[in-house]
Amino acid sequence: MKKVTVLGAGGWGTALANVLGKKGFTVYLWVRRRELCEELIKFRENIKYLPGVLITANVHCTTDLEEAVKDTNLVTVATPSSVMREMIKKISPYITPKTPVVSAAKGFEKTTLLRMSQIIKEELGEEHPVAVLSGPNHAEEVGRDIPTATVVASEKRAIAEYVQDIYMSPKFRVYTNPDVVGVEIGGALKNIIALGAGITDGLGYGDNSKAALLTRGLTEIARLGTAMGGDTMTFAGLAGVGDLVATCTSKHSRNWNCGYQLGKGKTLETILKETNKVVEGVKAAEVVQALADKYDIEMPISREIYKVLYENKDPKEAVVDLMLRSKTHEMEEVVIRSRDNW
Template sequence: MSDQVDQLFPTTVVGAGAWGTALAIAIARNGHDVLLWGRDAEQLTGMQQTHSNERYLPGLEFPDTLKIVTDFEQAIKAAKHVLISVPSIAFSDILKMIKPLITEGIPVSWATKGLTPETGCFLYDTAATILGDSHPLAVISGPSFAAEVAKDLPTAITVASRDDVFSQNIASAMHRPTLRVYTSRDVLGVQIGGTVKNVLAISAGIADGLGYGANARAALITRGMAEILRLAASLGAQTETMFGLSGIGDLILTCTDDQSRNRQLGLAIGRGLSVEQAVAEVGKTVEGMHAAREVMMQARQAGIEMPIVEQVCKILFEGYDPRESVQALLCREQKAETTDPAPKLKN
């Protein structure tokens, strides 16, 4: 391991939920020193006693180099790298807590997927505004369920940063035979894919809950991808990124597997539960619900149509009937699938 990579440790992971714990375990498995902090003091005490996270990842013992820290100030001041894994609604508040404690120049990354509530800002911009320009920043994203990463099952993810050295160091620190880590400079594109796919997964869940079948699910995924591409193009992200792990990879995973909380929410709504009942049934943070309105805000500002996202918003926040929303999508004006001219055939 290079000296540059060693300079990331100890890494402090902020957020002791399923994903934060899974990332902490994955990094510690490579022999690196990792500190894990969360808001729930009682939970942290239990984790110290069992050397595991029985609430979110039961039965998985921590590597020896993973330590639970109950004091937030101690956790941040000791860090050579801070990795945030909290819900998007808590992201800004956590950054504001970190700001007065973190040493100048210490890099910060996060595995949170979403937009800043109310403002609709991308998290990279929010982090840069709060922390200033002296901290390298990076986004960790891609098709990855916490339980599978924690169990050391094969996974591939992407780390995006405008600082090539930082993203490569994170990738090198996390990379192992079961965790392949790619790097990217397209910070915007990686964030778009990781955010919008959660909203689209709710739509796929609703369709399956209604019993509409595999054809409808495939159509929603495909046309949902068109909406992601439309937003990415309007904001200046790279099209290639949308066809990578953080784009179509994460979209397929989240729309098709019942481990996805966003899909779970949609399934419950499609089966006839109210939004409130569905949220209670899932019982955990559903990022797509938080992101839906902010994604529509971005779409309106960009002057583009995102009809699937729009119907999800109407179901979640305006009381629309799911069946009527599906009909509204089907009854849209007929048009060509793509706007590009047909390719010319060579003789």
């Protein structure tokens, strides 16, 4: 059986390892903490991060990075985005130049504003085969074999199709896409909008509010994504609107949950202390402000969410300020181009 590797034993990493294990691969799941690794081996269940899901026998849990990565045919990194560079540095002595690395993390590096695939290439070399896996994929559902679709993006078609073949299964459908930038931007920015969706629900607002937030939020995602080189069509696909809808409407979403509690009046500090999972949107909100400034992009929803998170702005006040912004046309970019003929 072909050896494949998943780095990170949170809910998402465990779910992906199970997808691969059920296909018959020999899967090495790298676990950072020894006590968690021992628990996974003993109970064959990730009680803390993915309770109720039996870890298949083909998944071997280890804290030894060399054991996990050496002679593997594929490495999937499912750690938080904040430790992506650290992980790639650590595996670099053990990985061959031809072994594809798949990023399953959604976010940016705070200090450099880089996407995950850019970090991997910086550490392993521009020619190293890299792909990105993203889409409306709750670990809780993937782990339970609920039919799911996802996207694998790579600059090289052969790499995207290689990863597609490895992950494709009757309950996990994989599409390919050459637009790495768009797929990564969609995956990272939807977490910010999901915080806003949670806030609106926490405030007790209704479907009208949620629909407006998602629609205008998608506009912001596409606006920044295309400015950074992404394809507009990507944001209408699984890694764009698909991931946005799933994250903004599901109680599985840690970003939605964080926003919901903010809307109910809890402080961000309290919320983060009470959760055992990483809320990627909190970190992404800070980076996106820098990116919006860098590319001179208007992102009013993201900016107001940033103010709620980092400037202690009252969520109700943020909603009022969004509603009373200067009037504009819904298709702003189109009108700018065609105003003389309208």
